[in-house]
Amino acid sequence: MNQRTVIIHDYAGHPFQVELSRYLASVWKDQGIRVIHAFSSSTHTPQGSLQVTPDDPPNFEVVPLSLGKMIQKYRFVDRFISEKKYGRLLCELCEQRKPEAVLSGNTPTVAQLMLVNWCNRNNARVATWIQDMYGVAAKRVLSKKIPVLGGLAGNYLIHLDGKSYRQSDSVIPITEDFTPLLLKQGVDASKIQPIHNWAPLDEMPQMPRDNDWSQSMKLGDEPRFIYSGTLSVRHNPQLLLDLAIRLDKEKRGRLIVISEGEAADWLAEHSKKLPSLSVLPFQPFSQLPMVLGAADVLLAILEPDAGVFCVPSKILTYLCAGRALLTAIPHDNLAARLIRDLDVGLNTSATESEPFVRMAMELAADNERRQEMGERARQYAEKEFDIAKIGKRFAAELGIPVDQECLAK
Template sequence: MRIMVHDYAGHPFVVSLSQELASRGHEVTHSFASDLLTPRGVLKRSDGDPETLRFREIRMNPNYRRDKYKFVRRRRYECEYGRELEKAIAEIKPDVVLSGQTPSEPQLVAAKACRRMQIAFVTWVQDFYSIAVRKLASKKSSVLGFLAGSYYTRIDRRFFSYSDHIVSISDDFIPILKQYGVPESKVTTIENWGALAGIPLRDKDNPWSRRMGLSDSRVLMYSGTLAMKHNPEPLLDLAKQLEADVSAKIVVIAEGPGADYLSSEVSKRGVGNIIIMPFQPFEDLPDILGTANVFLAMLEPEAGIFSVPSKVLSYLCAGKPTVAAMPEENLSARILVKQGAGIVVPPGDSERFVAAAMELLKDDDRRISMGRKAREYAESRFEIGGVCDRFEAVFRIVSFERSLKGSAPQREAAVLK
C-alpha cells in the first residue's frame, strides 16, 4: 500500500512505525509539522532506512511557537497548516492516511480531503483537542471555555464521522469517543510504545554525561515538554531538599512555558543544583537517559486519563525508575504502579513527590529492581513488529472497505482479490 503517516508532533516512536511499515514493502511517507517546540525523532532518511520510506515536512507558520497561547493567532496558523496538509495528501495520493496528534481544524480538513479523494482516513487519537482547549480557555474565562470547547467539540465530531476508523491509545478513551458519536466497532485500541530499538541501555559513564560533567553525579532527570499541563514547582521543592548534597543534580531537558518559568525561578532563588538545557538531538537520547539515576514526571490533575506522556514510555525503555506526580487513573501511572517500575504520587502533593525521589535516590537495591522491571516491561510490550502488525490489520480493513465504496469494477476487483 501507499501509506501516509502524519504525526504532527514528530515523535520518535512514530518514526519507528513508519520504518517498520516501509521495511515490509509499503511505500511510506512520514509527514510532520515544521517549527513545533517539542522533542522530536530523526525526521530524515538515515542509513539503513528502506528505500520505500520518505519524509515530508509540512509547513507551519514559524510564528506558531511565539503565539501558541494566543487563541486567535494560533487558530489562524492551524487553519493554514490544514491547507498545507491537504496539498500534501493530494500530491502523495496514498491509499490510506494515518493522522495523529493533530489539532482539530487541520484534522477535519485532512479527513474531508481524503473522503473527497476516496482515500481511507484513520484518526489516531492521542488526546482530545476539544477537551484540552476547553480546559485551557476556562482558566481565562468560564464563558470562553464553554464557547471554545463547544466549537471544537463540533469539529471533533465531524472529523470522527469522516474517519474510516479510529485508533485509540487507551481503552479509557472509548466511552469518550461514544459521546462524540463514534461506535465501538469503529475503534481499535493500540497503546503507545517507546522507541525501544532507538534506546539501548547505556552506562552512566558515557560520552554525553562526560561532556556535561554529570558522569560522577547522582542525577534526577526530567526530559520532555514542560507545558501548561505540567507543574514545575515540585522540581524547585526537590532542589531545596537536595541543597546539602553536592553530588546530586536535577537535570531538566525541556522547552516551553514551564521551562521558561523554571529557568526564571532558578535564577531568582539562586538555585544551583538544577541544570536546565534545551531539547537534545535524538541520537544522544540513549546516553542522556543512561545518565539518570531516577526519572521525574509531572501531570496536572485535569489531564486525568486524557494524556499519556510519551516521556514515561521512553523512561521505561531506559531501565530506570520513575517518580511521577500524576492522576492515578492515568494509563502511564497505572503502568508504573502495576509493573513496579516507579512511584506515583498525587499531582500537587510536592511533599510526597520529594520524599519519593529522595527515597529512591538513597535506596540502590530498590532503584535497580524498579529499573530492571521497567526495561522488562518495555521489552515485552514495545517490540515494533507486533505493534506494526496491528496497524497493518487496520489499514487492510479500511482499504478493503473503502474499495467496496468505489465503482462497480473496483468493488468486483476487491471481492475477487
C-alpha cells in the same frame, strides 16, 4: 507495478511514530507501496529521527510541513489561525500524492478535520490516531483563561473532534480510557481499536550511568534526577522547582530539566540561584539514550484534570532506559497504573509538592531499590515494544494487511 501511497502523519514528529512508518515501508516495499512520513517542523517538541538514512527502505520518504514560523502555543487566536493554515498544507500534500490511506496522530482539531474531509471526498481510507483528546484539553485550558467564552470555544472544538472521529474509517485511541468519551460522541464502537503507545526499543539501547553525555555535563556521584520532554499547560513545573530547592538545601543531588518553552524558561531563571538545577534545550534524538541513561531517577508530571485526555508517552521511553521513575500523575491514568503494576517507580496524584519531593528523597537514598525498578522497566520494554506486532495492527486499520512472508523476514 504502479506505486501506491500511504501517508502517516504525526504532527509532533515523535520517535515511535516514525519508527512505525519505517517498519511499514520495509514490509510493504515488495507490494509497491510508498510510505510518506509527514510532520510539522513549526512546533517545539522533542522529535525523533526525521531524516532519510542510507539504511532506510527505498519506498520511505520524510516530508516536513512548515508554516515558515513556529506556532505560538499560548497565543490562542494566533495558534488557531496557524493550525488552520497547517491543515491546508496537509491537504495540499494529500492532493499532490493521492494516498489510498492516511494515518494521522497528534494533529490539532481543525487540521485533523480538514484532513478527514479531504480523505472522505477522495475515497481515501483515514485512521485517526488519538494521542490526546484535543477538544477536552482545550476546553479545560480556555475555560480558565477566558471564563464563559473559553468554555464555549472548547465545546466547539469538542464538536469538531467528534466529527473527525465519526467520519474516520478507524479510530485508534492510545488507551481504552478514551473509549467512553468516543462512544458519547457518537463514534461507532466497531471503529474504535485501542492500540497502546510504545517506544522505539532498537533506537533506545540501555546505556551506562557514566557515559559521554554525563561526562560532558560534569555529573558526579550524587543522585541524578532528569526530566526530559515537553513542559506545557498540562504540567506543573513548581514540583520540579521545589525538588531542586530541597536537593540544593540538603546538597543531595542534581536535577536536570531538558525542555523548551515558557515553563522551561521560568525554571531556567530560578536555576541561576540553585546550583542543583540545570535547564537544557531539547537534546538530539541520537543523544537521548545517553541522556536518560545518565539518570538515577527519571521524572514525569501530569496535571490532575489532564488525566482523562492525555497519557504521557515519555514514560514508555523512560522504561527503555532501565531507570527508576518518579511521577506525579493521576492514579487512574494508564501510565500511573503501568508504573504501579510493574513496580518500576513511585507515583503521587497529589497536587502539592511535599509527597513528590519526599518520594524523590526516598529513591535518592535507596540505590538497590532504584536498580531493581530499572531492571523491571527494561524487561517490560523488551517484552512489549515489538514493532512487528504493533505494525501489523496498524496495517490492518489502514486496510493494507502485512504480507506474512514479509513478517517472517
